Amino acid sequence: MSDQVIVRLIEKGLTITTAESCTGGLLAGRIVDTPGSSAVFPESFVTYSNEAKTARLGVSPATLATRGAVSAECAVQMAEGARARANTDFALATTGIAGPEGGSDEKPVGLVYIALAGKDGTVVREYHFSGDRDSVRSQTVDAALDILNEEIDRVSGRDAVSQIPESYQQAIGMRPARQKMAGWLKVLIGLILVTAAAILIYSLTILAHKSLDIIKNGENQELEEYLKPYLDGGKDQDKKKENDTQADQGIDSIEAYIQDDLSYEIKEESFSEQENEDKYRIALHVDYPVLSGLKQHGDEINQTIRDFAMQTEKAIYENPDPDGRQKILELDQVYVVDEVEYKVTYATDDFISIVFNDASVFGEASDQKVQVRTLNMDLRSGEIYQLQDVFDLENDDFLKAWEKSLKEEAGTVLGDKLPDLNAETDREILSGQDKDYPNAFFVDKAGGEIGLSLCKDEKEVGWVTAPFVRDELIRYKTGSDFWKQVTWK
Numbered sequence: 001m002s003d004q005v006i007v008r009l010i011e012k013g014l015t016i017t018t019a020e021s022c023t024g025g026l027l028a029g030r031i032v033d034t035p036g037s038s039a040v041f042p043e044s045f046v047t048y049s050n051e052a053k054t055a056r057l058g059v060s061p062a063t064l065a066t067r068g069a070v071s072a073e074c075a076v077q078m079a080e081g082a083r084a085r086a087n088t089d090f091a092l093a094t095t096g097i098a099g100p101e102g103g104s105d106e107k108p109v110g111l112v113y114i115a116l117a118g119k120d121g122t123v124v125r126e127y128h129f130s131g132d133r134d135s136v137r138s139q140t141v142d143a144a145l146d147i148l149n150e151e152i153d154r155v156s157g158r159d160a161v162s163q164i165p166e167s168y169q170q171a172i173g174m175r176p177a178r179q180k181m182a183g184w185l186k187v188l189i190g191l192i193l194v195t196a197a198a199i200l201i202y203s204l205t206i207l208a209h210k211s212l213d214i215i216k217n218g219e220n221q222e223l224e225e226y227l228k229p230y231l232d233g234g235k236d237q238d239k240k241k242e243n244d245t246q247a248d249q250g251i252d253s254i255e256a257y258i259q260d261d262l263s264y265e266i267k268e269e270s271f272s273e274q275e276n277e278d279k280y281r282i283a284l285h286v287d288y289p290v291l292s293g294l295k296q297h298g299d300e301i302n303q304t305i306r307d308f309a310m311q312t313e314k315a316i317y318e319n320p321d322p323d324g325r326q327k328i329l330e331l332d333q334v335y336v337v338d339e340v341e342y343k344v345t346y347a348t349d350d351f352i353s354i355v356f357n358d359a360s361v362f363g364e365a366s367d368q369k370v371q372v373r374t375l376n377m378d379l380r381s382g383e384i385y386q387l388q389d390v391f392d393l394e395n396d397d398f399l400k401a402w403e404k405s406l407k408e409e410a411g412t413v414l415g416d417k418l419p420d421l422n423a424e425t426d427r428e429i430l431s432g433q434d435k436d437y438p439n440a441f442f443v444d445k446a447g448g449e450i451g452l453s454l455c456k457d458e459k460e461v462g463w464v465t466a467p468f469v470r471d472e473l474i475r476y477k478t479g480s481d482f483w484k485q486v487t488w489k
Contacts, residue, residue, distance in 0.1 A: 005149045006034040006041075012152065014089040018044040019057055019082035021069065022096040022112060027141045045082050057081030070095055070107055072124045075115035079124075083117040090151065091117045092144045096127075098136045110136055114144050116151055123147065153322040251343045251357050251372075257445040257488065259348040264293040264379075266344055271310065273317070279334055286313050286340040289354060297382045304382065308375050309356055313338050316362040327363050337361040345444040350380050351485035353442045371453035372463040374440040378485060385482045387441045387450065388431040391473075398476040399426040402450055405466035409451075414462050417454050440465065443486050447473050 009016055018027045028044040031037050045056055050069055053059040058081040059074055067073045075093050083091035096112030103109035108128070115124040125147065129139040258266075267290045275282035288309035290302050316324065316336055328334045338360040346353035352375075359370040376385040392398060403421045410418055419425055419437055428434040429452055436456035440463070442448055451465030470488050477483050 003034045005145050005152070006031055006037050008149070008152050009040040010036055012155075013040075014152070014155070015040045015042065015086075016090045016092065016148070017042065017082050017086035017088045019078040019091060019093040020044070020046050021048055021053070021078070021094060022098045023094045023137050023140050023144075024048065026137050027092060027094060027144055030141050030145070042088065043086050045078075045085075047078065053078060057085070068107070070097055070111060070113065072113050072115070072126065075113035075124050076117075076122050079115035079117035079122055089118060090148060092148060093117075094140050094144060096136070096140060098133045098140075100133060112136070112140050112143075114140065114147060116144075116147050118151060118155070120155075123151075150322070153326065251341065251355050254343055254345050254355065254442075255445045256343065256345045257347070257443075258344065262347060263295065263349045264291045266290075266347065267292050269306075271313065279332065280336070281334065282317070282336045284313055284317060284336070284338045286310055286338065287342055288340070288356075289342060289344055291352070291379070294379060296380065301377065301379060301382050304377070304384070305354065305375065308354075308373065309340050309342065311373065312340070312358050312360050312369075316360060324362070331363060333365070334363065335361040335365055335367070345442050346486065348485070350378065352377055352379060353444070353448075353486075355440075355442050369455065370462055371438065371455060372440045372451065372465065373438075373453075374442045376442065376482070378481070383481075385480065386432065387439050390441070390478060390480050390482045391430070391450070391476050392478050393427050393430050395476055396423060399423050399430075401468075401472070401476075402426065402430075402466055405468065406451065406464060409466055410464045414454070414464050417462065418464070419456075443473075445488075446470065447488075 006016075016031070018031070020027055025044070025046045028041075028046075031041050031044075047053045047056050047059075050059075050061075050064045053064065053069065053074070054061055057078050059077045063071070063073050063077060075095050078093035078095065079091045082093060093115045094112065097103050097107060097109050099109035101109075103111070110127075110129040110131075112127045112129060113124060114127065115122055125143075127140070127143055129136045131139070268287060269290050270288075271284065271286045273282060273284045286309050288306055290305070291298065294301060310318075315321075316338060320328070328336070338358070340356055340358045342354055342356045344352060344354050354375045354377075356373045356375070357370070358373060359368075361368050376390075377383065378385070403426065406421070407415060407418065419429070419434075425434070429437045430439050430450070432439060437452040438455060439450070439452050441450040442465075447468045447470040449465035449467045451463060453463040474483070
């Protein structure tokens with residue numbers, strides 16, 4: 001970690017100093033272990049006594065008297081004093097009780113405060129480490145470098161913010177939220193539905209075969225061709241009809257069961273955003289159902305449904321992780337595209353099953369993902385049923401039946417992209433432990449389907465579900481209350 005952090009400082013021309021108490025120079029030592037660190041690390045301070053903290057760093061004697069040397073206030077003053085004296089971009093300060101003696105009920109051994117001072121202010125964190133003296137000191141150094149690494153990510157994003165479209169700056173927290181868009185602009189943005197159907201559901205053929213093949217060898221010409229009319233505000237109705245026909249071959253082909261005279265109404269809402277600049281192509285459209293007139297927990301249930309639909313949008317647009325943010329800053333051309341369509345496949349007064357087809361591009365045109373997510377919810381309590389709670393994963397006959405049906409549905413299109421299925425891997429997937437192959441299940445008029453998404457390789461996108469008739473599903477059920485809700489009456 002230390003090598004990577006210091007190399008990043010060198011690459012970005014940022015300087016660092018340290019003010020250490022409990023680590024006694026160990027943090028500085030880790031920094032200078034990296035070749036070339038002299039370019040970013042001019043000096044450091046080891047201030048073990050209270051007198052040294054005051055004389056060398058300017059820590060207030062009042063702070064030491066009232067809060068103590070092991071306190072957040074002291075750590076902040078140490079970091080800010082060191083930064084001012086060394087004239088660096090950053091300063092890390094450590095103060096704590098490494099042990100084995102010196103602890104108390106109020107301040108036990110292992111209590112450590114780490115502060116990082118920078119141009120935008122100072123952050124301080126409290127830690128409670130375990131282990132012997134050497135272990136506490138080592139953990140403190142690791143945590144300090146982690147804080148520095150996070151701050152470098154944040155500063156990198158701030159310095160490059162002018163390169164990012166204003167809408168994306170707001171979306172990832174770099175700008176205050178704007179007012180709601182005018183109605184005419186919402187209509188214009190609604191055209192993204194057509195875009196996404198063209199880009200992301202282009203090669204759907206049957207329910208089991210979800211594949212995104214319009215990008216060849218990482219080239220983005222075809223993606224640009226599909227994006228252009230809609231990002232430019234065009235209205236190609238012939239293309240819309242063509243795309244709608246293709247979409248009908250996907251989740252719309254599921255035969256749903258909807259109870260007559262439902263006590264609530266199923267409505268639809270959407271989130272849309274678009275941006276077309278030289279570097280950035282942002283096209284987002286997420287549809288999700290809203291259940292109007294629920295007798296109880298209505299707001300909570302509808303919020304859960306919306307959050308479920310918006311998972312990818314939040315991950316690539318509203319709140320990308322540090323790696324994602326860095327990725328979009330480094331690319332010459334950035335695509336942030338997400339299209340989510342849904343279908344309610346089973347609905348009664350007390351239960352609902354929803355399937356979401358989520359197709360996205362994040363980064364380069366070839367960074368594609370198409371996955372299925374399913375939500376099965378008790379509308380009386382808001383409980384979400386998980387696959388592993390509903391089906392008996394210890395039943396080998398169930399696993400064999402699932403494998404057989406899944407392979408048949410995958411066929412030649414996705415068959416070679418399935419994992420090596422056996423009892424062990426089946427249970428990992430169906431219990432939700434294997435994140436490369438997220439599981440999914442839903443119920444419909446005939447019974448239901450159980451499957452997975454292919455998320456291991458960004459270039460191998462798709463999902464496949466294995467159908468079961470109702471009698472087969474019941475054969476492998478657990479004692480979950482789910483089976484009191486799903487009766488296919």
